[in-house]
Amino acid sequence: MRVHHIGYLVKKIDKALPQFEGLGFVSEGEIVYDEIRDIDILFMINGDYRIELVSPKSEKSVTWDLLKKMGASPYHLCYYSSNIEADISKLRESGYIPAGEPLPAPAFNNRRVVFLYSRHAGMIELVEE
Ligand code: NI
Numbered sequence: 001m002r003v004h005h006i007g008y009l010v011k012k013i014d015k016a017l018p019q020f021e022g023l024g025f026v027s028e029g030e031i032v033y034d035e036i037r038d039i040d041i042l043f044m045i046n047g048d049y050r051i052e053l054v055s056p057k058s059e060k061s062v063t064w065d066l067l068k069k070m071g072a073s074p075y076h077l078c079y080y081s082s083n084i085e086a087d088i089s090k091l092r093e094s095g096y097i098p099a100g101e102p103l104p105a106p107a108f109n110n111r112r113v114v115f116l117y118s119r120h121a122g123m124i125e126l127v128e129e
Contacts, residue, residue, distance in 0.1 A: 001079035001087075004127055005043065005050040009063060010072045013042050013055045020044050025051065032107045039063060041107040052078070052107075076115070078125035084112055087126055091116055096124070 010016040013031055021027075025044035032041050038061035042053045051074075056064040066075060081087045084102050092098070095118050102112035111128040118124075 001081070004078045004080050005052045006074050007076040007078060007125065008051045008053055008072070008074050009067045009070060010053050010055050011067060013040050013053050016053055016055075016072065017042070017044075020046075020051065020053070033057075034106050036103055036105075037061060037063070043107070076123040076125050078113075078127055080129050081126040082129045084114060084126055084128050088114060088116070091124075094118075095120065102126075102128075 008016075017027070023046065025046040028043040028045050028050070030042070033039075034041055038057045040053075040055045040057060044051050044053065054063060054075075056067055058064065063075075088098055088102070096116040097118075099115040099117060102114040104110040105113045105127070108127055113125055113127045115123060115125050
């Protein structure tokens with residue numbers, strides 16, 4: 001499956017931004033607030049690599065505890081999916097457990113995303129093409 005981005009947890013996007021710019025990343029669009037997940041999101045590009053800076057806004061966000069535990073760090077890979085329901089069933093068969101139903105994501109013009117977890121390979125995300 002083709003990789004869309006690497007999700008990267010940060011405490012504050014405005015503080016992380018210049019650091020990633022210093023490493024050659026360029027912002028792709030503006031910071032978008034995702035109400036469902038209570039996070040700010042900013043995509044940045046460096047050659048073939050895209051990172052998604054994710055910053056939880058409050059304790060309501062599922063990434064809040066993760067950030068507390070891990071600090072600023074990459075935490076998921078996101079893959080393109082041309083058929084999200086079919087890919088979820090296929091991944092289920094290989095041991096991935098979906099964190100819920102696919103839901104629209106503002107950072108992707110409301111294309112649906114879903115997170116899945118494998119105890120052998122960690123967390124991944126699928127985004128509709
Ligand atoms: Ni992501």
